[in-house]
Amino acid sequence: MASLELKSYERPSALALVRTVAAIIFRAVSLIAAVALATGVGVWSSRYMISRGSPLSVDSYGPWQHWRALGRENADPYSKAHLASTGKLRISADSAGIFEARTDSQGARLHSSCNYKIDGASLPGLWWSLSVFDARGRLIRNDADRYTFTADTIAPNPNGSYVVTLGRDARPGNWIPTGGAGRLVLVFTVLDPANGLSDEQRVERNKRLPVITRESCS
Amino acid sequence: MNLFKRIDWRLLVIFVLVAVIVHIVATFLAVNDQRGTAYARLANVLPHNTMTIVGPVDTQQALLPYLSPDARYAFCPFDTADRAMRVHALLPDLGWTVGVYAPDGTNLYFAAASSERETTINLSIIPADDRFLGLSSEAPQTGDTDQTIAAPKGFIVVRAPDRGDPYRTETQSVLEKASCSVRRT
Numbered sequence: 001m002a003s004l005e006l007k008s009y010e011r012p013s014a015l016a017l018v019r020t021v022a023a024i025i026f027r028a029v030s031l032i033a034a035v036a037l038a039t040g041v042g043v044w045s046s047r048y049m050i051s052r053g054s055p056l057s058v059d060s061y062g063p064w065q066h067w068r069a070l071g072r073e074n075a076d077p078y079s080k081a082h083l084a085s086t087g088k089l090r091i092s093a094d095s096a097g098i099f100e101a102r103t104d105s106q107g108a109r110l111h112s113s114c115n116y117k118i119d120g121a122s123l124p125g126l127w128w129s130l131s132v133f134d135a136r137g138r139l140i141r142n143d144a145d146r147y148t149f150t151a152d153t154i155a156p157n158p159n160g161s162y163v164v165t166l167g168r169d170a171r172p173g174n175w176i177p178t179g180g181a182g183r184l185v186l187v188f189t190v191l192d193p194a195n196g197l198s199d200e201q202r203v204e205r206n207k208r209l210p211v212i213t214r215e216s217c218s
Numbered sequence: 219m220n221l222f223k224r225i226d227w228r229l230l231v232i233f234v235l236v237a238v239i240v241h242i243v244a245t246f247l248a249v250n251d252q253r254g255t256a257y258a259r260l261a262n263v264l265p266h267n268t269m270t271i272v273g274p275v276d277t278q279q280a281l282l283p284y285l286s287p288d289a290r291y292a293f294c295p296f297d298t299a300d301r302a303m304r305v306h307a308l309l310p311d312l313g314w315t316v317g318v319y320a321p322d323g324t325n326l327y328f329a330a331a332s333s334e335r336e337t338t339i340n341l342s343i344i345p346a347d348d349r350f351l352g353l354s355s356e357a358p359q360t361g362d363t364d365q366t367i368a369a370p371k372g373f374i375v376v377r378a379p380d381r382g383d384p385y386r387t388e389t390q391s392v393l394e395k396a397s398c399s400v401r402r403t
Contacts, residue, residue: 071319092325095317129288194329
């Protein structure tokens with residue numbers, strides 16, 4: 001006659017129960033933390049790519065950044081969101097080159113505690129301007145009421161090139177006061193001529209953007 | 219190898235998926251949030267369907283962030299709900315421009331002055347797309363032109379380069395000739 005062995009039900013020990021509950025709680029917390037972190041990363045990366053750009057929407061030429069589709073009807077969502085969130089008025093990239101710099105040519109942040117020299121090459125037949133703002137897009141208050149230089153108002157060198165200096169203390173020549181502003185943003189605008197620019201001419205224009213050199217900091 | 223075993227791949231996939239979805243949603247929400255656009259800011263403070271010459275851009279008067287102080291500006295927020303707009307502007311010299319923008323900042327029309335001769339711009343802005351007669355921002359931008367574009371809302375910007383004190387009166391008088399007015403259809 002066959003024998004039948006029956007195992008009696010063993011109640012899990014208290015320790016095993018605690019381990020199981022702890023594992024469930026750990027998994028739930030991990031999931032919540034991962035979702036929360038992912039939400040943060042998603043929002044932050046979106047905001048960063050909208051405000052500062054990325055290679056998807058921005059071309060970089062040294063310190064100068066150019067939103068390549070800004071103002072175009074077929075602009076990418078980042079460019080559209082950039083215009084919508086900043087309130088900027090920008091001429092379409094089809095009609096002008098608008099370049100922004102937040103760093104010098106060595107990659108250090110532009111700041112009003114430093115003096116800068118900006119060397120620009122001549123751009124024959126093109127109208128351009130170079131303006132300085134604080135990090136929120138406001139002009140920097142100064143007694144000289146000087147915020148910008150243009151192809152019309154600059155004092156150029158004999159060969160057509162020019163030098164602009166930024167700094168707190170007055171200097172001879174093309175000086176823009178920047179004292180007390182904190183972080184700085186330079187905007188260099190070059191209008192296309194009435195009959196437009198060819199792709200080769202745009203490449204040439206982009207090679208001739210000003211060089212920003214930090215001289216000293218206080 | 220041990221490290222790979224310890225990674226919770228399901229959690230990692232969830233993390234990446236959620237981050238991508240949130241990124242896309244946040245970007246499109248920002249595209250559709252029109253409260254801070256240049257149009258919204260201008261339409262709140264300037265009369266509609268009238269060309270308004272604003273004062274020189276300085277620390278006290280900056281209607282828009284990053285508005286370059288290298289120029290004087292005339293703005294005309296427009297609404298072509300049931301009528302057409304007529305826009306007229308003179309562009310006498312290099313640096314003068316006229317642009318028509320949609321509320322989201324899209325450049326619908328742009329013309330820059332030629333260094334060789336004065337350009338007169340005569341533009342009609344009509345409300346309905348089906349009456350669009352052809353012109354894009356990539357269209358030729360020269361000559362004394364009479365052109366038509368379709369846009370239900372937006373703003374017109376005439377930009378006059380600031381060439382310094384000796385030229386301000388002359389600049390002002392040319393800028394005053396710019397106009398935008400309602401034309402009954």
